[in-house]
Amino acid sequence: MPTSRSHLRAVPTPPPGAARGPSDAALVVAARAGEDWAREALCRRYAGMVIGLSRRLLGSDGEADDLAQEAFVQAIGSLDALADPQAFAGWMKSIVVRTAHKVVRRRVLMRRLGLGPREREALDESSLVSPDAPPDVRAELRAIYTILQAMPARERIALVLRRVEGLSHEEVAEQLGVSLSTAKRLAAASDATLERAMRARKEEP
């Protein structure tokens, strides 16, 4: 069914090395050497992946660019810490995840101190979810983005990584920089919250 959002399209994540042109490793080596064109090439190559992940983690298109910018600045500033230059994509994703975690934590802290907006900004979950999504997927995503704002920061990030990105417990642990048992505990807690939300939605008249 065509809607006003039908122009939106998914931006596929480029698998490492699949993009045309120099490999990620070549770009990372050149960027480390101070070549500005290589930094730009990395930024442009992964802009879609980083902005997309930022949007899914924060549930907001407006804030996605700010988070992407912050993540790229951090990545470029710490390229020397990347052990395997060809693994840039995964490394970049983990920077986005950890930066998103900081952003959400800072926002919660500011709100507690009375420095941020008193009310949580409502996420417009209907604008986030593609109209092409099957009904069960749409229901799950809408439930996720409805409960997201009220969740603790780490639980919230873990929920998106697991239920939107489809990552395993091991991958969530790696991206968040926590132990496997912590990742499983976070998943259990966020799944329980999600399940309650979905049940409540079903019971709505």
Added chain:
Amino acid sequence: MKSSLGEPRDLSAYVPTEVDDARASRLWERVRSRAPMPQAGSSRWLRFAAVAVVAAAAAAIALFAARKTAFERRAQVVEYDKSGAMTLADGSRIRLRDGGRVRLERFDARGVEVTLAEGSAEFDVVHVASRTFVVHAGRVDVVDVGTRFVVTRDASGASVVVEEGRVEVRDPSGVLPVRTIATGESWSTSAAAPSATETASAPSPEPSATAAASAPVKPPSAKELLEAADAARVAGRSRDAAALLDILRRRHRSDSRAGLAAFELGRLRLDALGDPAGAVEAFDDALALAPSATFADDAEARRVEALERARDPRCRGARDAFLARHPKSVHVVEVTARCAP
């Protein structure tokens, strides 16, 4: 109680995000303005280390092929394949044909320059917006606009065949106009016999090349102007780049790139041309052309800087207006410190 949720699956494609070139460009501009730039002293060691890594890889892969090449700076060649094709550090490939001999003159952030000394070579170039890739072939330069082309030198001059993308053929002496050759097209200095008038008016060592001067001239598009301005900027020709951006914003005001062009023009006038008053005018125009663009706060912040440098009395008003409009901008600290009494 057993969970009613199914196994997690990848639903990311159902939360779509539109990221076009303009959005990626704006992201890069903001990242570049904040990311730490390499220092000259330390980058020398970093460059040395990078070149060492690249050279080691090249040496390992190319022991058998090294004798076949005429590259003087092999460190920038990271791979040779069995056919003798070379891959540069940026992924661009050069395949020699018909006794081709090339020399890598330059390989850095601003540009790559290759001289085709003789024979023929196929170039498959990775196009990077912020740098130029030039093949010197006799009296003409072939400038990549992206991506695959063959250049041949012979007794009569040079010829170019574009297999994919576009190139520009330029005459550094300025006698010949710039020609753009697109996919499937070819160009040759001996393709057409010159008229007597043209030959007389163009005393060049390869007079037959003047045949190109008779080609019809098409007004440049906004995209072409922006690309030409980028090329001029990275080549250090700031005044040329500013002129091209000025033409773009004036001739193509309804184009989505006009606002960005005005913003870039302001930056050039402020940073490279020492013209803060002109920069204020360009930033004003950028904000008028694209008031809600994501670079609007960048343009406003740079406008405050330009007003300060121009000692314009409007500076404090502009600063206060910026801080009121963009309290969360990354430029808040920098702008707050401006326009001191």
